[in-house]
Amino acid sequence: MMQNAKLQVEGMSCGHCVNSIEGAVKQIGASAKVDLAGKSVTVQFDESKVTLDAIKEAIEDQGYDVV
Numbered sequence: 001m002m003q004n005a006k007l008q009v010e011g012m013s014c015g016h017c018v019n020s021i022e023g024a025v026k027q028i029g030a031s032a033k034v035d036l037a038g039k040s041v042t043v044q045f046d047e048s049k050v051t052l053d054a055i056k057e058a059i060e061d062q063g064y065d066v067v
Helices: 015-027 052-061
Strands: 002-010 031-035 040-046
Touching (some): 002 052, 015 040, 040 052
Antiparallel strands (some): 002 040, 031 040
16 A cells, blocks of 8 residues: 655755655655755655655665654
């Protein structure tokens, strides 16, 4: 079943940030849409395949803070 979640993420400022976050989330099997102005990342994932915690970890591994 597909789930959506909106995460507040600190430290994003540019297109590189968008690409690294969206790429990292895609690698673990979910999709992400970054809103730089809103300091948020909207993720869509299948909870039978990937957890929200794994998505947060993937974002934090890129050097950003999920708050």
